Amino acid sequence: MITLRRVPNTDKNFIALVQALDKDLAIRDGEDHDFYNQFNGLENIHHCVVAYNNEDKAVGCGAFKEYNKQETEIKRMYVLPETRGQGIALIILNQLENWSKSLGYTQCILETGIQQPEAIALYKKAGYSITDNYGQYTGVTNSICFAKKLK
8 A cells, every 4th residue: 555645855765765766867867967957956845745665665756847837747746666566657647647637737747768668668557748859958869748628
C-alpha cells in the first residue's frame, strides 16, 4: 500500500529523493546535465508529494509549480529503482494532477529527456500528449514536452 503526503520543498525525504533523481539524471543527461539542472531548483516549487510504502519508507516523489495562470508544470518525478514497476509514479502523478485541478488549473505540462524511456512511457500511459517544446526547452532536441488537459 502506498501513502502520499503533501510536503514542503524543505522536507528531508523529498530532498533525499530529489538528490537521488539528480544523480540518475547526471548519468542519463551526460554533457547536457548542467543545462537541464539549472531549471530544477526547488526554491519555486511549493507543491510537493512524497510516496511512502507500508513500512513508512519514502519511495517516490513529484511536484508541480505554476507555469502560468492556467497551467502547472510537473517537476521532480522520481521513484526508487527497487520499487519501480508497481504503479507508484502513476499514483504520484494522479495526485499532482488532482491537486493542480483543485487549485483551478486546467492543464499540466512537463518536460522529460529522450534518455528517460520509463518517464516517456509513464506520461503516455497517463494520457499526456507530446506537444511543442516550450520555454527554455524550445529547440532542445534532447527534450520531449507533454501536455494534458485536466478534466
